[in-house]
Each structure stands twice: as C-alpha cells, then as structure tokens.
Amino acid sequence: MTERYKPNTTVACIIEAQGKYLLVEELIDGQLKYNQPAGHIEANESIISACIREVQEETGLVIEPQGLVGIYQFSASETLAFVRYTFYVRLDEILESKPEDAAINGLKWLSLAQIKAISSQLRSPLVIESITDHLAGKHYPLDILNAQYL
Numbered sequence: 001m002t003e004r005y006k007p008n009t010t011v012a013c014i015i016e017a018q019g020k021y022l023l024v025e026e027l028i029d030g031q032l033k034y035n036q037p038a039g040h041i042e043a044n045e046s047i048i049s050a051c052i053r054e055v056q057e058e059t060g061l062v063i064e065p066q067g068l069v070g071i072y073q074f075s076a077s078e079t080l081a082f083v084r085y086t087f088y089v090r091l092d093e094i095l096e097s098k099p100e101d102a103a104i105n106g107l108k109w110l111s112l113a114q115i116k117a118i119s120s121q122l123r124s125p126l127v128i129e130s131i132t133d134h135l136a137g138k139h140y141p142l143d144i145l146n147a148q149y150l
Contacts, residue, residue: 007073007081011051012038012126014069014134015061017091020109021131024058027105028123034108034115035123036130038084046147051087058104060097063089068140069133072126086130088139 014036015022023034039054041047048065055063065087075081094109110118112131119128 005081007083009041009047010038010082010084011041011047011054012036012084012086012130013051013055013063013065014086014088014131015055015059015063015091016088016134017094017109020094020111021115022059022061023108023110023115023127024099025105025108026103026123032105032121033123034118034121034127036086036127038123044150046150047085047145048087048142048147051085055089057101058099059107060100061095063091065089065142066139067142068144069130069138070140072130074124074126076124082124084126085145086126086133088134 022037024037026033026035037055037058041050051065052063055061066089067087069086069088072084072086073081074084097107099107115128115131122128
C-alpha cells in the first residue's frame, strides 16, 4: 500500500509598495535564499491568521491581507510537497521594519526584474509565479476561505 500524500500547508504574502516586493533573506543549508514572508499553519489557526502571524514574525510588519492571489501545489522533492495559500498586500510606501524571527537574516525590497535576476537563490519558483499572477490581476476575496469550524 502506498503512503498517503501529506503535503505541508503553508501561507505566503506578496507585499508590494512602489513597484517593489518585500522578500525575506534566510540561510538554508548554508546557502542564502529569498522568499516572500511565509510559513506553516499552526494547529487551530485560520489560514488568514497564519498569514498575519508569519508576516509579523518574519518582517515585523502588522498587516491585513487584502486578498488571495492563488493556491499553489509545489513538490520540492519526492518526499516534500506543499499546498501554499498566497495572499497580497499593497502598501502606499516602502516601510522599514525588522524581522522578529532570528532565522531571518534580513529584508529586501526588490523589483520583479531584480527578483528574476536572483532566481537561482529563490526558495521556490512560486515566488516569481505568484508575483506574476498578482500583476495579472488574479485577486480573490478573503471570504472565499471559511474558518468557522476551527
């Protein structure tokens, strides 16, 4: 019998201001990697609450997601898979902030062109794909997600 497919359920947030996107910088297996603020959903936590918490932990920003860009499936390897809920927030201006999570080395505001230039250092291809979807207007209302039975 094959083992049941058990992807990790994660959230991520595209944070955009003045044509730039906020990425977090992490050291993973000795390599510098970049990602949107992202992480796992905790027990008894709504998907939207997980997004708010992860953004605050990884960037120090307290935000409210404005909408959902998409739900993505990604297999990092044969044994590691993810279902990722990606949200977006558009800010009027670039905000200076500091990560609360010690695992985050720093924060960078980069244009899409700059992000594409470091594509080999991105944590996953979903970083560029979700920004591209966001720019294409793929925005869904938050009430599509139902957490009333937590």
